[in-house]
Amino acid sequence: MVKLGFSIGDLQFKNPVITASGTFGYGSEFDDFLDISRLGGIVVKGTTLEPREGHPYPRMAETASGMLNAVGLQNKGIDYFEKNIYPRLSEYTTNVIVNINGSCIDDYVALTERINRLEKIPAIELNISCPNVKMGGMVFGTNPVSAREVTKAVRRVCLKKLIVKLSPNVTNIVDFARIAEEEGADSISLINTLLGMSVNVRSMKPSLSTITGGLSGPAIKPVALRMVWQVANTVKIPVIGMGGIMNADDAIEFILAGASAIQVGTASFIDPLASVKILEGIESYLVTKGFSDIREITGLINRSK
Amino acid sequence: MVKLGFSIGDLQFKNPVITASGTFGYGSEFDDFLDISRLGGIVVKGTTLEPREGHPYPRMAETASGMLNAVGLQNKGIDYFEKNIYPRLSEYTTNVIVNINGSCIDDYVALTERINRLEKIPAIELNISCPNVKMGGMVFGTNPVSAREVTKAVRRVCLKKLIVKLSPNVTNIVDFARIAEEEGADSISLINTLLGMSVNVRSMKPSLSTITGGLSGPAIKPVALRMVWQVANTVKIPVIGMGGIMNADDAIEFILAGASAIQVGTASFIDPLASVKILEGIESYLVTKGFSDIREITGLINRSK
Amino acid sequence: MTKRIESLKVIDNKPLKKDFFIIELESSEKLPEMKPGQFVQARVDGSKETFLRRPLSLHDVDYTNNRFKILVQVVGKGTESLSRLKTKDSLNLIYPLGNSFSLPEKGARTLLVGGGCGIAPLLYLGRYLKSHSIIPDILLGFRNSDRVLECKDYEAVGNVFLTTEDGSAGEKGFVTNHSLLGKARYDKVYCCGPEMMMKAIAGWCKKNNTDCEVSLENLMGCGIGACLCCVVNTVKGNVCTCTDGPVFNTKELIW
C-alpha cells in the first residue's frame, strides 16, 4: 500500500485530496455519489457571522475551460451552521474544515471564536479575498498590510489549525505567503478565483449581475500551479494547491510543484465523483512510478535541479 | 456599409482588428492565407536592439483552452529588421506597428530613436512586461515606478504614436493605465500573457525550459476582459483589448466592454484566417443588430447603466 | 430519491422541425423513479467550447424499457453538439434532479402552457395528469409555423391549442393572447417557457386567482445544490432552482 497521508502540524490527513470551499456544499449534496469519509478532508461553504443572501441572479457564466461565479458568500450564518449543519458534518470520519469570511477583522475574530468551540472541526480556512470589506473597499487578500492584520488577529484567538487561503489577484503572491507564515499560519492554501468578466453579446450586457466575478476551472490551472510552486519554494509550512484540478494528472502536477495536498473545486460540478477519482488516480500513479510514499514526489521538480 | 474605423489621435485605422505581437511573425508567414492589408493593423514580433536567441527548447506547452510560451523575445535585432524586414513590411497598406523591448530604459530609448526614422511605421507598442531587466530583476510592467520611468523616457523621444502594452500580472491594472496616460501614451493595449506554469507528469519535469511562461488563449479571456473594462473606464485614450480572442463574438465582448480595437493573438496559430474572419464577423454583427458605426457599441455596457 | 451518474445509450436522435430534436436514451439498469418536472444534467462531450453540463427536462419516460426522452432546442454550442449525437453513442447524465410539478386536486380544471423548448416537460406532466384522470388543456406557443412541433403526443393527453407569433399556425400572437384565456377558467396552470412568457402567465393567473406553477430555466453550474449559482429570489430568500425547483408556485416567487 502506498502512503498518501500528510499532516498540518499534528493534524493528520489520511490522503491529500480535499474538496474546495463553495464547490462541495456541506458534503450532503454529494452523499448520493460517494463516501465522503474516503477523502482527506472537506472544506465547507464560505461561512459568515450573519446570514447572507449573496448577489442577485445571474451569478454564473461559462467561459473557455472555466466558469465565472458571483455567488457572494450566500450562507445561513454561523448560528444556523452550528445548530443545523455541524451535527451531521461531525459524523464524517474525515477532516471537516470551515472556510471563514468577514467584512472586517472583528467578524473574522468572532467567527473564529465560534468555531473554536466546535470540537469536530480541526481547522479553519481563513479566506482573505472577500470582495466586500470595510476599509475603503480594499480587499484583505490583495493588501499586504490588511492581510497581515487579519491573520494576526485570527491567529491570536484561533485554537484550531489555521490555513490561510490566498487570493491570486496580486503582483507578488510570495509576499502574501510570507506574511501568512510570519503571522503563524499552519498552512497556506491557494488559489482562490481570478477576477474575471464576461459579456453576453446577444443581450449586450454583462453576464453577471455584479459585472465581474471569480474565474475557476482548468483555465486557471497554469496560473495556480505557478503560484503554488512559488509559494512552496518560499514557506516551510505545508501548501495546499488548487485551481482547475480536474483529474489525477492535474493534481500530480501540483504535488510535483510542491503542494502537500490539493483541493478539488469546480471539477465536482461536472463530475461529482471527481475527488474520489483523483484520489484513486494519484494512488495508481505512485504505484506505476514505483513510489511508496507520496512525500517522495512532493516538490520533486524543485529537488531535481 | 458599416463604419469600422477608429483612430489613435490622428492615426486612422480602417478597422479595429490588429494582429498581436509575437503571434503573427512579420506578416509574411500569413501571406499564403490572407490579404494582410485588409486588417486594421499588424504588430510585428517583439524587437530588441541586439539580436536575441530566446530561451532554450522546450518553449511551449499546451494548457486547457490556452498555451504557455517562453519564446524569450527571439529576434534578429533592429539592424536586421530595418535592412531586411522593413522594406517588405512597408508595402502593406495597413498600419504596421513595432513592439519594442529592452533590458533597461536606455535600450527602449535607443530603439525608439531607431524606429523614429522608419517612415512607414506609424506607431510603437511599448512592451513593459519583459521579464529580464537590469533593476534588481524587477519587471517594468509590474512596478509602478519603473513603468512610469520607461514610459516617460520613451515618450520624450518618440515621434510616433505611442501605445503602452500592460502586463496583467499586477494587483491593480488601473494604476498602470493611469501612469501610461499621465506620461503621454496615445493608447493602451492589454493584456500581455499571464504568468503560468505546467508540469509534465510523465517526465516529472517542468514543461518549459524556463519553468514559468506566458499564458495566452481563451483561458485568459475573462481576466483580459475584466482588465480592459477597468482600464476603459479609467482612461480617456483609446484602449486596445486582447487576450483569448478566437472569434467575432469574443472581439465584440471586448468592444462592448470599452475597447476601441482588439488584437488577435494565439487564435492565428490555430486558424491563420482568424483575424479576417473576426473582422467579417464584427461587420455582420453590427449589420444584424442594426448599427451603422462600431463606435455606437464601444463601451455600450458602461453606458446602459 | 437517489441521484446517479450514468452513461446512457442513445437509442435514437430524431430531428424535429427547425432546431428541435428528441433524444431517446436507454439505461442498462432499472430506471429510478422520475417525476414530471425533474431534469437531467447532460455532459456535452463533443464540444470544445462547453465546460459545464446542460440541464434538460424529462420529456417522456418509459419504465418498461428503461428508456426516456429529452426534447431539446438548439440555442448554442452545447445543444448544437447534442443534436449531433447518433444512435449507439452514449450520453453521460446526472439524474433525476430537482423537485417536480405537484398533483392538482381531483377534478381540477387544468391548463398547461409551454413556449419554445419549454414544451419539453409538459408531455410527461400531461401523461401523469392523465394517469390521475385529469385531461388538461394544453396551450403551446411558437415563433412561427416552421417551429411548430408535431402535437400528436400532446393530443393524446389533452386538448391542444396553438399560437404563433406571426399567425402562420394556430392563433396569432403570444400564448397570453390566445382566446382560450379569455374564455376558459382554470383551477391550476402549469407553465414552462421563456421568462417573459412565464411572468405574463403568472400575471394572468394572479388576476384570475388561479394557482400557477412554473418551471424555471435558470443557468446552472452543478444541478445538485453545490454551487449556489442557480438561485431565484423567493419569499424565503434566495433558493436554488436545481434543488428547491425547478418548479415553483408563483406565489413563492418575487417576480
Add this chain to the structure above:
Amino acid sequence: MTKRIESLKVIDNKPLKKDFFIIELESSEKLPEMKPGQFVQARVDGSKETFLRRPLSLHDVDYTNNRFKILVQVVGKGTESLSRLKTKDSLNLIYPLGNSFSLPEKGARTLLVGGGCGIAPLLYLGRYLKSHSIIPDILLGFRNSDRVLECKDYEAVGNVFLTTEDGSAGEKGFVTNHSLLGKARYDKVYCCGPEMMMKAIAGWCKKNNTDCEVSLENLMGCGIGACLCCVVNTVKGNVCTCTDGPVFNTKELIW
C-alpha cells in the same frame, strides 16, 4: 509552394496494430505538390482537452485521386481523438508544411531508419527514392511484436530490417544494435523517431562519415513559423523546426 487550409474528407481510418492507425484523406481540389518529409497541421475537433493543432507527416500521396495518408500513433489526447475519426468525417488541415528530405546522389547507398511513429514519413520517402532509382535499406524499430506494423508497403520500396526491444520480432534491441549497422556501408542515412534514437543514429553516422538527415518531432505551436516555439539549436542559432525543418542534416544540429 503555397500552403492551404482545407477540410478534407476522411476516406478511411484503418486501425493497425496496437495504437497505430492510418487515415486516408481526399481533397476536393487538385493536391498541391507535396514532398517527402513535409507535414500537415491537423485540427483536433473532437477533443475538449486539445487546443492547438497536431503536426503529422505525409505517409503516402496519391496525386491521381487527390488522396494522401497519414500514419498516426496514439500517444495522448489529440491522437486518441483522431483515432476515432470515421469515414465521411472531415479533418481540417493546414498543409503542406516544412522542408523535405533531400535527394541523395545518384547510386548512393541509402538507409532509412524509423522508430515508432517515426516510420510514418519513410514510406513516402522510399517511394520518392525508388522513383529516382534508389532502393534503400529500411531499418524499422518497435517496442515489441505487438507493435510491429505491416511492412508490405515498405518492402515494395526497399529491403526491410526489423528490431524489437524484446526480440519478439526481428533482431533484439534498438535499431542502433541491428547487425546491419555493423556490416553495411551507406552514403546517406535518413532517420525519424524518438530523439534518443535519432541522436544514436546521428552518432553512428558521424563515426562512419555518413551523411545523415533527421526529421525532428519538436512540439509546435503553429507549424507556419509564426510562434517561434518549435526551435532547435543549430550552427546558425535557433531556427524553426516547422519552416527550416522538420528535416535537418545532422551536421547543422547542435546535439
